[in-house]
Amino acid sequence: MTNHADPIVVVDGLFKQYGKVTAVNNLSFIVYPGETFGLLGPNGAGKTTTLGIISGLIRPDNGDVTVGGFSVTKDTQKAQRLLGVVPQGLALYEDLTARQNLTYFARLRGLHQAEIKRQIAQVLEITGLEDAVDQKVRKYSGGMKRRLNIAIGLLGNPKVLLLDEPTVGIDPQARRHILDAVRRLADNGMTIIYTSHYMEEVEYLCERVSIMDHGLIIAQGPLYEVRALAGDSVVLRVPATDELLNDPEALDRLKKALPAPLEPSHAELRIILTKGSEQAPEILNILVEHQVSLNGMQIEAPNLETVFLSLTGKALRDNGSEASAS
Numbered sequence: 001m002t003n004h005a006d007p008i009v010v011v012d013g014l015f016k017q018y019g020k021v022t023a024v025n026n027l028s029f030i031v032y033p034g035e036t037f038g039l040l041g042p043n044g045a046g047k048t049t050t051l052g053i054i055s056g057l058i059r060p061d062n063g064d065v066t067v068g069g070f071s072v073t074k075d076t077q078k079a080q081r082l083l084g085v086v087p088q089g090l091a092l093y094e095d096l097t098a099r100q101n102l103t104y105f106a107r108l109r110g111l112h113q114a115e116i117k118r119q120i121a122q123v124l125e126i127t128g129l130e131d132a133v134d135q136k137v138r139k140y141s142g143g144m145k146r147r148l149n150i151a152i153g154l155l156g157n158p159k160v161l162l163l164d165e166p167t168v169g170i171d172p173q174a175r176r177h178i179l180d181a182v183r184r185l186a187d188n189g190m191t192i193i194y195t196s197h198y199m200e201e202v203e204y205l206c207e208r209v210s211i212m213d214h215g216l217i218i219a220q221g222p223l224y225e226v227r228a229l230a231g232d233s234v235v236l237r238v239p240a241t242d243e244l245l246n247d248p249e250a251l252d253r254l255k256k257a258l259p260a261p262l263e264p265s266h267a268e269l270r271i272i273l274t275k276g277s278e279q280a281p282e283i284l285n286i287l288v289e290h291q292v293s294l295n296g297m298q299i300e301a302p303n304l305e306t307v308f309l310s311l312t313g314k315a316l317r318d319n320g321s322e323a324s325a326s
Helices: 045-053 076-080 099-109 113-127 142-154 172-187 199-205 223-228 246-256 277-289 304-312
Strands: 009-018 021-030 036-040 060-067 085-087 161-166 191-196 208-213 216-222 231-237 262-263 268-273 296-300
Touching: 009 045, 021 045, 021 161, 021 216, 021 223, 021 246, 021 262, 036 045, 036 199, 045 060, 045 161, 045 296, 060 076, 099 113, 099 142, 113 142, 113 172, 142 161, 142 172, 172 191, 172 199, 172 208, 191 199, 199 296, 199 304, 216 223, 216 304, 268 277
Parallel strands: 036 191, 036 208, 085 161, 161 191
Antiparallel strands: 009 021, 009 060, 208 216, 231 268, 231 296, 262 268
């Protein structure tokens, strides 16, 4: 992406360690005004810690971030005035209504009464919560709570919105509503930093991405350039028979025997040959040994999941703990 504007967010050499665990390791990137920038990585990659540092809530051991030219370590309050933060954990008072929650947080932002009323109407329209604004939050579904969390982050008309895994734990319909709301904000010129371990969300929303693993950036750039790092993938398709799916031990043995990642996908298993078609004979022999039939083979254009697999040998959603090194 060509952008001649000065960046609104500059992340420069961030380092953060918790005990012996390095959560963020010499992290650097820039975000331009009006851009939707994606931080993609599995749980434990360092995404939440990075957003915590950008928001001024976590102090880095080394490095700095500027937001609109203000340092988050030296001019914290000035930088924070430009930010809206939507944390992964829900920050809501469940015994209050949505309107009461929004009013409370708007006052914390220092908004006056007339402005509070105007902005609450605005953020409710964006998040689609107008009809439920006077319900107590404890009656909300998980998706509605996530949308209210975003509405609170939008109070104060921030220049930059930080979204940390905003669709975790919600149903597909609620997820689509949130993605559409974020897309509308981007279309209206808001700068957004979006973290996720769902590669399809980042591909839908973001123009440039950084892929993180163990606190490091392992790939970064415009979406089309990052995708191209993996080249085309050869994908073998295996029927996911009830017998195999209902036998976790057999499935685990097959995973351990294969030198390529195995992904369950609807009614079949996908084996991604990250080293290309030269892996196919070895894979076929292993499938024969495990009495698994082949359903087909095809070339697929790379996506961010494939890039991550090719760079690390593991899936974006492998088990990990965001809490220990987030």
